[in-house]
Amino acid sequence: MLPDGSLVNFAFPNDTHIVWSLMIVIYPYITGLVAGAFVVSAFYHVFRIREFASIAHMALVAAFCFGLFAALPLLIHLSQPQRAFNIFFTPHLSSAMSIFGYVYAGYMVLLIVELWLTYRPHFVEKARTTTGIQCAIYRALMLGASCDTAASRRIDANLVRFLAAVGIPWACLLHGYVGFIFGSVKANAWWATPLQPLIFLMSAIVSGMAMLMLMYTVIIWYRKQSFDYVMIRKMAAYMWGFFIIDFTLEMLEVLYAAYENGHHWQVIKPLLSGPLFYPWVVGQVLILSVVPLFVLGIPVIFRVRDRVVLYLVNFAALLLVLQVLLMRFNVVVGGQMISKSSRGFVEYHFELLGKEGLLVAGILLTAPFVVYAIISALVPVLATPDKAAERREESPVAP
């Protein structure tokens, strides 16, 4: 089915291929993981949801690891990467993209400062007990200020809370504005909706939570420690809630266009029944959204044993992580499939080894986990079993 009464697939002569390819698919995905993971740590630090204590620091470290690789796909995508800093030097403020450099750099500084304040006692302790180069590195890391007392920790805790509070709107800005970049392109019917920033934000939080859940489970399972089921149950409830909002907005966007039956639907209908039928209708909606919606509802609504909760939540988290990745693909690539001629579609082919190929995308998506492994080898990220058990005793038992 072709749009706009076309008899042949007519794309404008310059619409020969998809300009924004896999790199621009994984860029919002990784940024979303940053925002989502940060929000989880902020739940603990700012909103004082105690149940997230065991994952709050891990969330912060994970946000930092993802953050390190958030801008790299953009850099790889640029065809003049050596001029990337022009976005800092001459930011054209009428463009939504121009503030990216400042928002991203500022956010990374905030994350680093928050991590630094959190791990300062560790640096001080290490500097005390080591000698030579190692000691010098730790000394430099603590900026030579060795004070570590109850008073200094109180000051740091308050600062961390303040930074987390500032970080929430900032994380929302960092990611909501990615949605804005797409949502504000009036030339593209599949992108142009004011819901786009909200959809990106909600899916970011969902993907961040789901990814943390998977990481937590794998690490605890690998270390043969006991799971913090109170946290897992709480996480399931929050993930479910945010995903319900996310999925509602995603459906609303399409239903609205369909019911309105205007010029947007003219091209969106053939797009969804044509090239996006399997990626969007079947993949993103029917499999990766509807299934986790039910699976995740079970541990939240019904009384389920701890072990079952663990399986259900992780199964849903895996689907949700894929849902968001596929959603990014469907938005970024799907939108460009509509030729500006409105009378045809542009074909998309996966590349394997190219600059924007699957291999590079795979490396970029793996890299944050490698960095996480390195960091967690250097500093304590997750509590040891004793502490986890201790905490479980204090916490109220879940229904």
Add this chain to the structure above:
Amino acid sequence: MYRSLPRDLDLPGPPDGPERLATMTEQSSFFDFCKRGAEKGAQAAGFTCDPSPRSHVYRLVLLLAVAGWAFFWVKDWMVPESWDAAGWYRAAAAEELTDQHDTFGGNVSCSGCHREWMGEFNGGGHSALSCESCHGPFGAHANGLQRTAEAPVDSSRQACLRCHGTTPGRNTGFPRFNESFHRDSLRVPEDRSCMDCHAPHDPTYQTGWGF
């Protein structure tokens, strides 16, 4: 009160007893400290809360301020020289873009020298055409950058049919090649060039029935 951080991490707890006071007297150098640190243990002289428990925060703020200042200094330095702050572009770019050479000279550039053809051309049915449409671009020749001996013309039927073929969309008022008339009535062989009969500069004039 908000709980302090190490509750859930394996970080060292705060040292016991009263908070240590300033021990300014023993100011040790960076590497001295690291040498003595292990020997003297946890109570090493280098660890002080002097001048205040916020000193690390002050140092951080100072570091960030210096880094921020350095960044904006570099930024100011990196903005292109001719930057137009009102229009937000590099003004020199507009200038540079005019450096591109003209590949097509235009009819005016031909008529100055090649007067022998212009009479026939200007009076003919193709007088609205650009010379370079058929003869190819001669901007470099007209600007004296390149001497050219000849101006080759594609004399195939296809060259003429590009404009005079019958495709949907071509206005019926426009002279279109009537294939059946030429083939059946005039019996023009398929391989004959249009230019055998039609003078390209004034195509309504026939050079003769050469078949």
Add this chain to the structure above:
Amino acid sequence: MQKDRLANQGRRRFLVRAAAGGAVAGLVWNTPLAKLLAAVVTESEQEAPGPAYGFIVNIDRCIGCGKCVEACSIENNVPEGYVRTWVERYVVTDKGVHVDSPRGAIDGFEGLDDEIKRDARQAFFVPKLCNHCLEAPCIQVCPVGATFHAPGGFVLVDPEHCIGCGYCIQACPYGARFKNPETHVADKCTWCYHRVSRGGLPACVEVCPTQARLFGDVRDQTSDIGKIYTYGNWSHLKPEMHTEGMCMYLGLPREVV
């Protein structure tokens, strides 16, 4: 009324620029504010209007020879596979619209499927190019200021400053932009800025055998283009995009997108 359109655009652009300039001054604390203000003030003094260029395409005159596309590609060394201007052939039937533009019609058009030919109700050619919009989305979205309005209304790309992000290609509703595979920067029609700066015409206008393309100063009321701009019944492509293009079409059928 048409004059108002240009004047209003100028004023609005000035205001937007002044606002953006102020925001930049706020963001960048060590940029001398005086320098910025001076730039804004001098611009407001230059109200004496220079030429405002416009481009008019007459659909009824176009015969679809594609000589314009060929000339453009030679003149500007446009890489294979892309075009800065192109011609589309529309054949309207009762069953739907058949549109084609083989390689942008750089070699003109070949014959057509007999069935479509037989069903054709209406057929015409539509030349396309960058519209050099007054409210250009590509200029708005360029994050580094690498695409800009040059005096006269040309929308140009600075090949030395473009970072190659491709946002302008997404933002252009007309498909006029592409990423040049040789220079690796955004590329598009410049209305042959280099030729016009020396008093010439764009190459496509120069070679058009039927004067389907007109180019000139729309403020010059003694010229054809000035009269058509002021009094003619022209229309825009995709008027709902409100980009205020300076490329106007005469006799534009409703099937054209």
